[in-house]
Structures are given as structure tokens and as C-alpha cells.
Amino acid sequence: MTVTQEQATWFTEAFERLVRNVDKAIVGKDHVIRLVLTALVSDGHVLLEDFPGTGKTVLAKALANTLDGSTSRIQFTPDLLPSDVTGVQIYDQSKGRFEFHPGPIFASIVLADEINRASPKTQSALLEVMEEGIVTVDGEGHPVGAPFLVIATQNPVEQAGTYKLPEAQLDRFLIKTSLGYPDTQTAVALLMDSSTRARASLVSPIITAESIVAMAKLAGDVHVDQSVMQYLAAIVDATRSHPDVLLGVSMRGALALARATKTWAIAKGRTYATPDDVRELAVPVLAHRIMVDPESEFAGVSDESIIERVLLDIEPPAYRAA
Template identity: 85%
Template sequence: MPVTQEQATWFADAFQKLVANVDKAIMGKDHVIRLVLTALVSDGHVLLEDYPGTGKTVLAKALANTLDGTTSRIQFTPDLLPSDVTGVQIFDQGKGRFEFHKGPIFASIVLADEINRASPKTQSALLEVMEEGVVTIDGEGHSVGAPFLVIATQNPVEQAGTYKLPEAQLDRFLIKTTLGYPDSKIAVSLLMDSGTRARASLVSPIIKPESIVAMSALASEVFVDESVMNYLNDIVEATRAHRDVILGVSMRGAMALARAIKTWALTQGRTYATPDDVRDLAVNVLAHRIILDPESEFAGVKAEDVVSRILVDIEPPAYRAA
């Protein structure tokens, strides 16, 4: 059923209230907050990569506090086991059978802190649940429910004792973004309020999980003209043919961007997606899925620059309101 303008206006208003609520903890980072919330509504996951002390964990906690649902935090360490994440079967002597005890992955918002510090075996335990929302233990599937969002953080400068995320893992993240340092005005404001250490505690729940599910269902019905999808596909194919790239964006990545632009359109109060929505999200959705040629990477080429150049080279189609 097509989305009505009334529904789009309601969605945009509700989305802005969520942004404002999270902004109480992370000031001056509206765009990043909008990206993270877009991933939540689009049934995706977020990878936050930034320097220490920029507020990655605070952002994740603030979002978790905004949602009146279950939340958990997993501190990834080299000795963390897959069962520490997903859960384990324990024999109940009284009942004479094994019972599944859920791990911290069974929550609406899961903060995977410093995900690259866990071993590849533990990282791989997240692959199925991030893609399908199901944990399989001894052949039995256990749903984590909806909504379900994994916010993973990693530090790009401290690599001692870390394990690089494999491409299959990176491909499960809908959006990769960075917070960066605040501007001078916001920095001074934060310094003046430095007595408040747990800034995420300033955020109170304002939305039920069922409302997020309803917003997700509404976003899936947004109209996208075939010309916009052709434009999106041209960008994806260009990443595969680029001279600095040895592995371009997969179809999973293309479909992730297609889902995200629908949500992004609704956040603007529109019932239809445009080429501008594709351009707004392309770098954050596609760049982390690209594997650069080692020589190009050594020469200083970045995946974000590759996507940005492709956006300049490919002319977007003219569009009209649906």
C-alpha cells in the first residue's frame, strides 16, 4: 500500500523527536544520529569507527536509552567466546534436559564495544544473527525479535591486539560512520558541563519497540522510481569496475542502500525516494564494503574517495514527485 503524505509527515516528526532526544547526550552531531536511526528503522546495523574519546559508546547508550526496550553491552576481548555472545545450552538436572540460556545478543539494541578485539571465531558468531535475526544452537533457531540493532565500535589507531573485521562481517553493517571531534562552540558547552560524566543517562525512553517496527514497515512501502534504482545500480557497478578497487560492492550492499534510501526519504517527509537520497547515503552505506587495490591504498586512496568520485562521474536522473 502506497505511503500517504499524512503518514510521511508523522514519520518525519517522530524521527526528528528521536534525533532531538539522542542529541541530549551527543550534541552537535545530528547527521550522525540520523544515520544511526536510519539503520535502526531500515533493519540494519552500524559500525562506528573513530578515535578514543569522541563519544562512540555514549551515542550507542543514548540510542539504547531512547528505545523503551531491552539493551545490552558486550565488551569484546581476545578471550571472549562465541557462547559468551549468543548463549549456551545448559543441562537442567531437575528437568533432565538441556535448556538454552540466552546470551547478551538477545536485546533490541546491542552495543558491541571494540568489536575488533575479539577473535575471528567470536566475530563470526555475529554473522547469522546480524543477517537473519536468528541464533542457531544445536540445530534449533532462536529469534532475537524486532527491532534489533547492533552498534559496533572500533578504534582505527590502536591496532595492537586487534583482529581486522573480515569482508563478510563488514558487509553485514548497513552504515559505517564516524563522529569526529565537536566544533569549538559545542566543545566549550561540553566543557562547561563537564560535571555530567554519564551523559547518556540524560536520555529517557520516548518510543516503544512496536513503534519502531511500524516505522520500518512504513519505510518499506516508500515509492522508488525505476530510474532511481538504475542510478543506484550504476553506482554499485562502477565500484566493481574502478581501477583502484579489487572487490566492489556486493548485491547485499546494493539492497542495503535501496532499503536505506526509502527510510531517508521518509525522514524528509516525502513519500518517494530521489537521486539525492542515494547521494546522501552512498558513501556511508557503500564505502566500507569496497576492497582497495593494495598499491592504491598505499598511495593514499580511500574507499570513501572512490565512492565520492563515482558520484561526481555518474549523472543522476531527473526526477519528479510520485
């Protein structure tokens, strides 16, 4: 089904209202907010990696508050068990059978705080539910519903007592981004309002879960010309043959970029995607999915710089509207 301009306009207006609402808590970070909302609408998940005190948890809470749906927060610790996340079967003596008690993963928006502090066994409990939206316990599948977004945070500085996320886990995140420190003007404004400690509480629900599902369906119908998809595929393929890369972007990563590109396009009020949409999302969607050669990494080559180099090397197709 083709998206009409009227539908695209409705989507853009709803998207901008969401951005402005979350911006009440996270001031001056509109681009990051747009990336997180893009992941929400694109049926993806977000990894926020940044220094302590930059607002990672506040952003996740603000997004949770803006959606009129269920939310939960899981503080990942070394002693956290998989059943603490997914839920457990408990025997009910009165009924004479086991009943499933869902864990905190059963929510529309789940904040996985400091995800790299949990053991690999607990981290792997998220693999199935993040990919398929289903938790399997004792052979029985339990869907978490839609929308479903996991916002995981991790601190890149403190590595003591942490477990690095494996490549298979990183590949489940649609977008990896960071907030960074605010500029001077924004910092002064925040300091003047320092009496407001719980900034996420300033955000109130303005959209229902059903509306997010409707937005996701519209985004999925955005037109993408074959030349744009060929351009996207060329970028992904280039990461696999790059001399500084041990492991390139997977097909899951290519599909994730395609979905995010459609959402990014309609959020700008267009019914079609352009090569610029692909370029703007390439780094946050693809960079964390590649494994840099250790020698190259030691020489200062980063995953983001590799994607940026690939974008410079590959000629985008000529602009052509739908």
C-alpha cells in the same frame, strides 16, 4: 501499499523527536544520529570507527536509552567466546533436558564495544544473527525479535592485539560512520557542563519497540521510481569495475542502500525517494564494502574517495516526483 502524506508526516515527526532526544547526550552531531536511526529503522546495523574519547559508546547508550526496549552491552576482548555472545545450552537435572540460556545478543539494541579486539571465531558468531535475526545453537533457531540493532565500535588507531574485521563481517553493517571531534562552540558547551559525566543518562525512553517496527514498515512502502533504482545500480556496478578496486559492492550492499534510501526519504517527509537520497547515503552505506587495491591504498586512495569519484562520474536521472 502506498504511503500517504499523513503517514510520512507522522514518521518525520517521530524521527525528529528521536534525533532531539539522542542529541541531549551527543551534542552537535545530528547527521551521525540520523544515520544511526536510519539503520535502526532500515533493519540494519552500524559500525562506529573513530578515535578514543569521541563519544562512540555514549551515542550507542543514548540510542539504547531512547528506546523502551531491551538493551545490552558486550565488551569484546581476546578471551571472549562465541557462547558468551549468543548463549549456551545448559543441562537441567531437575527437568532431565538441556535448556537454552540466551546470551546478551538477545536484545533490541546491542552495543558491541571494541569489536575488533575479539578473535575472528567470536566475531563470526555475529554473522548469522546480524543477517537473519536468528541464533542457531545445536541445530535449533532462536529469533532475537524486532527491532534488532547492533552498534559496533572500533578504534582505528590502536591495532595491537586486534583482529581486523573480514569483508564478510563488514558487509553485514548497513552503515559505517564516525563522530569526529566537536567544533569549538560545542566543545566549550560540553566543558561548561563537565560535571555531567554520564551524559547518556540524560536520555529517557520516548518510543516503544512496536513503534519502531511500524516505522520500518512505513519506510519499506516508500515509492522509488525505476530511474532512481537504475541510478543506484549504476553506482554499485561502477565500484566493481573501478581500476582502484579489487572487490566491489555486493548485491547485499545494493539492497542495503535501497532500504536506507527509502528511510532517508520518508524521514524528510516525502512519500518518494529521489537521486539526492541515494547520493547522500552512498558513502556511509557503500564505502566500507569495497576492497581497495593495496597499491592504490598506498598511493593515498581511500574507499570513500572512490565512492565520491563514482558519484561525480555518473549522471543522476532527472528529478521526478511520484
